[in-house]
Amino acid sequence: MRKLGTLLLVCMLILVVAGCGATRNNETNQQAATPAGETPSTPKTLKDVKVVLDWTPNTNHTGLYVAKDQGYYEAEGLNVEIIQPGAGGSDTMVASGAIPFGISYQEAVTQARIQGVPLVSIAAVIQHNTSGFAAPVDRNIKTPKAFEGKTYGGWGSPVEEAVMNSIMENDKGDVKKVKIVNMGEADYFTAVKRDIDFAWIFYAWTGVEAELRGEPLDMLYVKDYAKELDYYTPVIVTNEKQITDDPELVKAFMRATSKGYQYAIDKPEAAAAILSSSVPDLDKELVLASQKWLSPLYKDDAENWGEQKAEIWQGYSAWMYKHKLLDKPLEIESAYTNDFLPQAK
Structure with a gap:
């Protein structure tokens, strides 16, 4: 037993010495690979950001999943989590500031603004009402x-x-x-x-x-x-406080999101595969067929994806007011903005 104990102790010492040697070799190699006067690079710290959907995941949301999968958000310094709405819905979560970004509809944003709720539409996901x-x-x-x-x-x-x-x-x-x-x-x-x-x-x-x-x-x-x-449905929303407090975050989020939707426009099959992989419970055949149908319609006849037009907001809100769905006319300037789209001047 003494001989066995001695043998085990020797083996342990050999492993420790070998490990130390490997550690020293790794340190030496790392130092050799780092130019003099510089320290080894450290991983970039990402900002945690959530975006809440309006409903269960579907091809209206593909651009978000593509942006996450392809590293577009990470390239902007963002760690984005895509979540589903709670009982209060996405509008409540975004308007309250609990979540910075969400998916909504022009109708909901219009009604919210009339009631003094600070939702702001920052992109049209689909250019025409489907x-x-x-x-x-x-x-x-x-x-x-x-x-x-x-x-x-x-x-x-x-x-x-x-x-x-x-x-x-x-x-x-x-x-x-x-x-x-x-x-x-x-x-x-x-x-x-x-x-x-x-x-x-x-x-x-x-x-x-x-x-x-x-x-x-x-x-x-x-x-x-x-x-x-022919109004915008769905749209991407944020809240006024988010725009005031951290406009650079809104710009970064929209730069990456725009790339995600442009990818879905250009590569519907690949985008469908990403959505199916990200949400395995979805029917893959339906996702692919839906994506092929919808991809050309994200941008449609607009110059750039996400653009919103004043006449669309004015026309639909005037229609709502005429049909007594609003207590007063909408001040459209506060309801939407194109300022955070990448192509904004």
Whole structure:
């Protein structure tokens, strides 16, 4: 036993000496690789930043995931975490300053500004409104007037009936002849098989999914029936305090995010693969098909991704005021800005 103990002690000493030698060799090599008078570089400290989504991850959000995956945020000194909204929603989290950035909608920002809530839209994710009323083709809803006598499934917002009324009036229809029910937590495909005839969807996700399912839709895009309804949905938002206290952070975040969406515009297949890898629970086939459909529409006819136009904000807010969805006209200058986009002068 004494001999065995001695042998173990010797072995341990050999390992320690060898380790010390390796450490000295590593230090020597590191010193040799570092020019005289300079110290070895240390990892760059990244600033932790959160961005909150408006809903579960989908191709509206691809640019964020690309920017994170491709190191665009890290190159700006940011460690970005993409999170899903809590019970209060993304607007509340951003407006309160709990989270610096989020995904919202022009409608929500407009209503928030009227109520004195300091949300500010800093980029349009999609240049034109890709939402509309969708119905299975067997319901024979080809025009807004055909909504009459049908059941609409919604989420209980007064905006829904106002939009429906607006486009039905132009088609000599009567919104009072539409039965409006709350869909609750049911998804579109479940609801139309159960108790509704049509609903308001984003075609890039639900419409493309219908294609993949072999369940063709009649899709009535709201922008095709009233130009005021071609508003920005979704948008990226921050709050006034964030802009005042740290405008450089907003610029850095938007530089990286813009690169992420430009990548998704240029490389839809690769961008779809990144989103699917980042959110494994998503249906890969749906993500790819949706991305191919949506990528050309991020920028569309705008000169640069993210740009917002005064006439869009003015037109939609005037429409909301006309339909008594706002208590007063919107001061559009405070609601949005292009100043933090990379191409801003």
